[in-house]
Amino acid sequence: MKTNTTAKLKKTGNRNSTKISSKIWVLISLSAAMLVWWLLSINPQTSRSFPNAVVVFKSMKTMIDRGVFFTDIGSSLISVGAGFAIGFAIALPVAILMAWYRPVRNIIEPWIQFIRNIPPLAYVPLIVISAGVGRKPQIIVITIATFLTMAITIYQGVVNIDETLIKAARVLGAKDKDIFLKVIAPATLPFIITAIRLGASVALTTLIAAESTGATGGVGMRIRALNNSFDSAPMLLYIIVIGVIGITLEKLIKMAERRLTGWQEKREV
Amino acid sequence: MAREERSIKLKIDNVKKVFNSRNGEMIALNGINLDIMENEFICVVGPSGCGKSTLLNIIAGLSEPTSGKIYCDGHEVTGTGTERGVVFQQYALFPWLTVKKNVEFGLKLKGIKGAKASEIAMKYIEMVGLQDFANHYPKELSGGMKQRVAIARAYAVNPSVLLMDEPFGALDAQTRTQLQQELLETWQKEQKTCFFITHDVDEAIILAQKVIIMSARPGRIKEIVDINIPYPRNQETKMSPEFLELKNYIWGQVYQEYLEVRK
Numbered sequence: 001m002k003t004n005t006t007a008k009l010k011k012t013g014n015r016n017s018t019k020i021s022s023k024i025w026v027l028i029s030l031s032a033a034m035l036v037w038w039l040l041s042i043n044p045q046t047s048r049s050f051p052n053a054v055v056v057f058k059s060m061k062t063m064i065d066r067g068v069f070f071t072d073i074g075s076s077l078i079s080v081g082a083g084f085a086i087g088f089a090i091a092l093p094v095a096i097l098m099a100w101y102r103p104v105r106n107i108i109e110p111w112i113q114f115i116r117n118i119p120p121l122a123y124v125p126l127i128v129i130s131a132g133v134g135r136k137p138q139i140i141v142i143t144i145a146t147f148l149t150m151a152i153t154i155y156q157g158v159v160n161i162d163e164t165l166i167k168a169a170r171v172l173g174a175k176d177k178d179i180f181l182k183v184i185a186p187a188t189l190p191f192i193i194t195a196i197r198l199g200a201s202v203a204l205t206t207l208i209a210a211e212s213t214g215a216t217g218g219v220g221m222r223i224r225a226l227n228n229s230f231d232s233a234p235m236l237l238y239i240i241v242i243g244v245i246g247i248t249l250e251k252l253i254k255m256a257e258r259r260l261t262g263w264q265e266k267r268e269v
Numbered sequence: 270m271a272r273e274e275r276s277i278k279l280k281i282d283n284v285k286k287v288f289n290s291r292n293g294e295m296i297a298l299n300g301i302n303l304d305i306m307e308n309e310f311i312c313v314v315g316p317s318g319c320g321k322s323t324l325l326n327i328i329a330g331l332s333e334p335t336s337g338k339i340y341c342d343g344h345e346v347t348g349t350g351t352e353r354g355v356v357f358q359q360y361a362l363f364p365w366l367t368v369k370k371n372v373e374f375g376l377k378l379k380g381i382k383g384a385k386a387s388e389i390a391m392k393y394i395e396m397v398g399l400q401d402f403a404n405h406y407p408k409e410l411s412g413g414m415k416q417r418v419a420i421a422r423a424y425a426v427n428p429s430v431l432l433m434d435e436p437f438g439a440l441d442a443q444t445r446t447q448l449q450q451e452l453l454e455t456w457q458k459e460q461k462t463c464f465f466i467t468h469d470v471d472e473a474i475i476l477a478q479k480v481i482i483m484s485a486r487p488g489r490i491k492e493i494v495d496i497n498i499p500y501p502r503n504q505e506t507k508m509s510p511e512f513l514e515l516k517n518y519i520w521g522q523v524y525q526e527y528l529e530v531r532k
Contacts, residue, residue, distance in 0.1 A: 167331055168361035168419075172375030172426060173351045182374075186365040263365045263406045 051233045056240070059233035068222065073241060075217040079135065079210060080203045083142025087199060091147045092192070095154035109155075116148045120209040133214030141210040142203050149202045150195040157191020158184065190261045193253065200249045204242055277343075278430060278462040279305040279328065284337035286323050296487035297323045301337070303481070303490065307429075310456060310463045312477035314470060314519065316527045320488025321466045325434050328464060329355050341430065351375065354428030358435040360415040362407040368394060368418050369403040375426035393421035396455060413444035420452070424459065433465045437472065449475055450503065457500060470520045474512060475502055482522050485530045494519055 020028075034053065041052035063069035098105040120141050131137040161184060169183045211220035219238050226235045286298040298320040305311055313321050326332040328339055330349040339346040341353060362371050372390040376382075381389065394403050397417035407415055416436055423431060437445040449472060456463060467473050473480045477496050484491040498511055506512055 162359075162361070164357050164359050164361040165363060168355070168357060168363075169374070170331065170349045171329055171351075171353065171355040172422070173349070173378040178378060183363070186363070189365070261365070263408060265364060265408045 049232055050236065055233045056237050059231075059237050063234055063237070068217065072217050072219050072222050072238070073245075075215070076207055076211070076219040077245070079138040079142060079218065080200075080207065083139045083206075083210070084146050084199055084203045086139065086143045087146030087203075088150055088196065090143070091150035091154060091195065091199075094147075095151045096158055098151070098155045099158035105155075112148050112152055115144070116152070120145050120206050121212065124209050124212055128213050131213075134216075137213035138210040138215055138218070141213065142206050145202050145206040146199040150199040153195035153198055154188065154191055157188045157194075161187045190257075190264055193257045193261060197250060197253045197257075200253065201246060204246050204249075207242065275306040275308065277304045278307040278309070278341065279303075279464070280340040280343075281305075281324075281328070282338045282340065284324070284327060284334045284339065286320065286327065286332070287335045298327075298334075299487040299489050301488075301490060303493075305462060305464065308460045308462055310465070310476055310478050311481060312465045312467055312473035312479070313481045313483060314467060314473050314523055315483030315488070315491075316485050316523065316530045317468070318488075318530060319483040319485035319526065321483060322434055323488070325355075325432050325464065325466055328430075329353055329432050331355075351379065351426045352428050353430045353432060354423035354426060356416070356419050356423050356431065356433040356436045358438050360407070360412075360419045362415055362418055362422075364407050367404050367406055368399060368410070371407070371418055372422045372425050374422065379426060389425055390421075393425045394418075396424070397421045397451070411444075412440050413448060416440065416448060417451075420455075424455070428461065430462045430464065433463065435466050435468065438467070438469075445469075445472070446504065452476065453500065453502065470516055470523060471507060474498070474515050474519065475506060480515075480519055482519060482526075484526050491526065492522060 037050060038052060040046045040050035060069065063072075094108065098108055123144075124137070124141060127137045127140050131140055165183055165187060166179055169179050174182065207218070207220040208223065209220075211218040212224060215221040219242055223235055223238050226238070281301050281303040284298055284301040285296070288295045288297055301324060313324070315321055323332065327334050328346070330339075330346050330353065341350070346353075363374065366374065369387070369390050372394055373386045376386040376389055391400070391403065394400055397420055399414060399417055399421070402410065402414065407418070410418065419436070437448050440448065453476060463476075465473075465476060474496055480494045480496060481490055482492045482494065483489065494515065496515060498506060498509070498515075
């Protein structure tokens with residue numbers, strides 16, 4: 001038997017993938033996707049929506065030459081980053097207050113559950129009416145969406161803390177402040193990281209709605225603009241860009257998760 | 270046991286605990302009076318729901334009695350205190366801390382830091398035989414090892430009373446026997462007052478100087494049985510006629526209570 005870490009053993013010990021390493025699987029998956037893409041591009045039914053990879057790649061050069069490619073990505077990242085950061089900064093204390101005080105929970109939780117199911121695109125016009133156009137409404141839309149998801153996730157984490165851990169700390173001499181800093185904070189960390197992951201994902205899926213607020217740039221705005229000219233190659237390019245940003249963020253957060261909360265007994269999905 | 274004159278370590282004075290639930294009041298404990306002497310080893314047995322854990326929580330200061338008082342060294346108990354250490358059935362180790370950091374947790378709260386904390390922690394980690402696992406996380410340990418860490422963590426802050434709530438209840442028979450033996454050895458070395466809850470009659474007799482049998486609904490003390498088997502006790506003790514006689518008797522009493530609860 002190879003000397004592997006236990007984590008690796010568990011992963012490769014699963015059903016099908018005993019011999020092939022996960023890196024190879026990524027390559028296989030990617031190749032299969034390229035194949036499907038190519039099939040879509042030669043099928044007359046779908047070829048207009050899915051121009052082949054070469055055409056799409058060439059459209060990147062066009063967009064760069066037009067001087068919008070990098071500014072679009074930059075603009076979207078600013079909106080996503082700012083909206084996410086503000087959303088998180090509000091979600092964390094609200095979630096803790098909800099877990100701590102029953103009245104806060106009873107009043108706020110139904111609001112969150114109610115708004116969470118409404119597609120952001122539906123309330124975008126209301127935000128534009130008050131906040132005007134430009135960067136501000138974009139950030140507001142992403143803030144709302146990320147806040148809702150993250151507040152619920154963190155709240156559930158704080159509520160589900162094992163009470164015996166708090167008791168154990170108390171009998172060892174911990175005061176309220178110690179309990180908060182040395183028990184509740186670390187015990188909640190895995191949920192905070194999960195919330196960050198979900199929040200990042202929500203921030204990206206809200207991008208189109210956020211940039212429908214009369215934005216002058218941005219990945220989401222560009223897709224809508226290209227839509228008017230049925231220019232499918234750059235549209236597909238921008239869609240892929242969103243996907244790449246998403247998966248990169250996800251990987252980075254997972255890396256941080258492994259480093260920060262590797263002590264966990266179970267890893268949540 | 271005729272040792273030198275000892276003082277009362279814990280005094281349980283007419284403790285009553287009532288829980289208010291949707292179905293009305295539930296009297297969990299009523300009229301509990303008990304004096305526990307210094308360095309005494311007490312085991313409490315009784316059917317589930319007899320209020321054993323409630324009583325332990327009250328002594329620990331984690332819960333307040335509805336009426337009555339607890340005194341430790343003559344002082345009224347009004348909350349938790351590091352002179353009363355607790356070992357929980359579910360280990361309650363902090364999963365984000367290594368074995369050593371878990372054991373140091375209480376020391377740091379006491380203001381003991383750095384090399385001094387490390388030295389004390391290692392002493393107790395060695396006491397429970399886990400020196401090779403000092404830098405492991407709880408998830409890498411077996412149940413028995415986790416409970417050893419919990420015991421080391423409780424000992425590290427040097428409490429004079431050790432409250433244990435079915436600490437070996439979740440362990441397999443061999444591990445349980447081994448930990449009982451280790452606990453007896455450390456108790457004889459470190460001399461602490463032990464208040465140990467179990468539903469295992471064998472465990473109660475092998476460990477305790479006195480076994481408290483509790484009855485349920487409401488939880489009260491049914492009988493106190495002195496265990497006059499000399500220490501050190503070991504597995505052979507369990508074969509002795511006096512052990513078997515006590516086991517028969519206590520088991521009979523507890524079983525009667527089980528039947529009462531069933532009704």
